[in-house]
Amino acid sequence: TLGAPTPPQAQGWPAIQRGDHTLILAPTGSGKTLTAFLWAIDRLFHTVRAPDAVPPVEEPTDGGQKKRKPRKKQPTVQAETQLLYISPLKALNNDIERNLRTPLAGIRKVARERGEELPEISVAVRSGDTPSRERQAMVRKPPHILITTPESLYIMLTSPKARDLFRTVQTVIVDEIHTLAGSKRGVHLALTLERLQKLADQPVQRIGLSATIQPLAEVARYLGGADWQETDGERQLVPRPVTIVDAGYRKQLDLRVETVVADFRNLPGDSIWPSLIPRVAQLIEEHKTTLIFTNNRRQAERTADRLNEQRAAASRGEAVGLLVDNTAKGTGMFGATTGPVDNPIRAHHGSMSKETRLALETDLKAGKLPALVGTSSLELGIDIGAVDLVVQIEAPKAVAQGLQRVGRAGHLVGQTSKGRIFPTHRENLMEAAAVVGGMLRGEVEPIHTPRNALDVLAQQIVAMVAVDEWSVDALYDLICQAYPYRELTQRVFRATLAMLAGHYPSVSHRQLRARLVWDQVNHQLAALPGSRLLALTSGGTITDRGAFSAYLSDGKTKLGELDEEFVYETRVGDTLILGSQVWRVTDLTDDKVLVAPAPGATPRMPFWRGD
Structure with a gap:
């Protein structure tokens, strides 16, 4: 048993079962994704349910030998895509695929134990990372559930062969809709959804999911779109009705804005970092798993590097202890480093390779990392296991972003989300106070959908x-x-x-x-x-960042991406940090940077335009 339904499930399932277009607002970790998937999966199973199908049994024969009674033919689902899941993050798509396979297998197992055979439901992910052979396989044998991004859906609808997959789609789920509805990327998706409906053989039910979004009525109109209707000889657009499920009950928040200096005008050593890093390191030691957010990739790399230096300093007996009268004592991470530094605290951001990010997420979930420093790449609903504490370096840029990030701690239903926010200068302190006040009151900034882009x-x-x-x-x-x-x-x-x-x-x-x-x-x-x-x-609205791919010297293992301007300033033999690891450049080509490990070297910190 899965226990009692959560509020979004109890309120959302009746509307979804009726076939309504549905917008669900519910906190992180409340089961809203399962809410959207379950009825569509149930419908998939029921289209081919075979009540008389039973598992094989063994019956004794006259000779005492047992013979196997043949099992009735296993029911199958026609290879057609019925459920489409769209999210803005490729990493979230891969996570959803993993999390779907377990319950799908579990449902079949329970049914088999009860003497009923259910068909196997296939799941596939289509994104920019999907190999060509897998894309071709999807066209030959469409998956029942397709997980994709807005851009990949647009590409498939523009492909003469791939677009036929969508004629049979019955349900489309748009996850993390708040990241789309207020941007041109969301405008692009809105047109793509109308193209999908035009192609489909039946009305497609739309389900939108979000943890933090306002105003709900505006987002519901964005999700539903409209139909042309004729009244008294006059054609007009009539919005498609969308049922709004507001299960946005307040999660318990344990929030605090911490300042690590008495006066931002008088910083020890003219920098906040000698005071900030020891306090963050202390919080990491006091909690099992800590997620640290920064507002850009460069700061994520810098923070992870400084935290690892702090741990190395501690092992030498040089670490800063607790602050004394709000002043850092000792050399700590700013002492000279001798030899390679162990890096148990890692950076995670969108310029790292998919394989590296996935390995870090897996290690964090398995408890192998005490902390992970991330950007918006960890902000959405990626499954990273139990997180005790969220630390935010500098104020979040918005109330919605703050709630999304702090909500990664205490992710499960009924748990308290614990967050500590560290401003880095006076103006940032005012920002932090305003944002945290809005978070505690639940005052999320309104979304405005761009018009006529x-x-x-x-x-x-x-x-x-x-x-x-x-x-x-x-x-x-x-x-x-x-x-x-x-x-x-x-x-x-x-x-x-x-x-x-x-x-x-x-x-x-x-x-x-x-x-x-x-x-x-x-x-x-x-x-x-x-x-x-x-x-x-x-196609699409995501700008080309002008990136060089970073590979190990073998040219096969991709580590991530570096901004082209940073690469233009780099020479063979230079050292740099990427993913909290130090690398030495061994070769530069027209589009690649080849590197080798260089533990203990003093690296340059990369920068990325747009940060």
């Missing part, structure tokens, strides 16, 4: 025309069904079409050359050669 519109028009011929009116109707484009005027729409059809040629702006054909006599749109490739390679 024409760059996103142009991308999606090229993608849609690349795989189908469209009439101008039909294309306009579909675009307006997406909430961000509900107020798009015909004038602006046709001006965008004119640009894409090359009506504004310019020698100095080659990007304005024609991308499609607009037949203004028959009001039809058709693709030009190369337009589908352009849509596939230039």
Whole structure:
């Protein structure tokens, strides 16, 4: 038994069972993801349920030998994708896949013990990291449950073969919807969802999940989109009804803003770090598992490095003890390092390879790491096991972000989330006080969905025309069904079409050359050669960071990514830190940095533009 349903489950299941579009607001660790999945999985099993199927039994024969009574044919589910799960993070997708396989196997096991045979439900992940052979296998034999990102869904809908997977989709789950609804990435997804509905053979139920989002009515309209209806001879857009399940009950919060100096104007050694690191190290020692958040990748690497230096100093008997009168005593981590330094505290961020991040998450969950220093890469619902304490270096950038991060501690239902926030300067102290006040009152910043983003519109028009011929009116109707484009005027729409059809040629702006054909006599749109490739390679709203991949010297093991400007300032023989490990550069190519371990060396700290 799984015990009593949690509030989002008890409130959400009736709406989902009715087939309503549903938006669920519930705290981190309250079981809202299971809420969304369970009914869809139940429907999958019931479509092929075979009540008379029984497991094989052994019966004695006259000779005393036992013979095996043949089992009735095992029921199967047709290889078609019925459930689509979308999240903004590839890491979260991989986590969801792992967490789904166990209950799916468990359901079949329990059914078998009760004399009933259930079919095997297949699960697959499609993202930018998915190998080509696995992508091709999905097209040949579609998984029943497909886990993907907004960008990968867009690419699949723009692929002539892969898009057929979505004709059978019945349910789509949009997780962590708060990270999408207020951005152009969410605008892009809203159009993609309308393309999905247009392709599907039946109405697709939409389920949105979030732990921190306001206003719910606005996000519900974003999730649901709209349909065209005719009333008294007049066509108008009518929002699709969305049931809002507000199970956003307040989690118990143990929050504190700590200052490690008496006066930010008078810092020991003109830096906050000699006072801050010993206090954070002390908190790590007092708790079993600590998650430390910073606001950028460079600071994550720096914090992990300083904490490891502090531990090394402690082993030499040079560590700073507790602060005396708010002043750090001793050399601590700023003492000279001799020899290699053990690095039990590691950094985790989006510029590290998928394999490295996964290994760190696994080690943290297994209790092998006392602490992990992360950025937004650890903010969402990745399963990292039990966390006792969340430490935030500098104030969170928003109340919603603070709640999301502190909610990683005491992740399970009924547990208290414990967080300590350390401002690093006077202005940051004021920020921290304001954000923590909002967190305690539950005052999350309102989300505003961008309207009529024409760059996103142009991308999606090229993608849609690349795989189908469209009439101008039909294309306009579909675009307006997406909430961000509900107020798009015909004038602006046709001006965008004119640009894409090359009506504004310019020698100095080659990007304005024609991308499609607009037949203004028959009001039809058709693709030009190369337009589908352009849509596939230039789609989405995540900017190209201009990164170099960092590999071990063998050229096979990827460690992560480095900003191109940092690489331009790097030479063979230089040392750098990445993932809390020190590396020496052995070679530089046009797109790779080859490195070898260099424990004990003094490294340069990387930087990433956009941090």
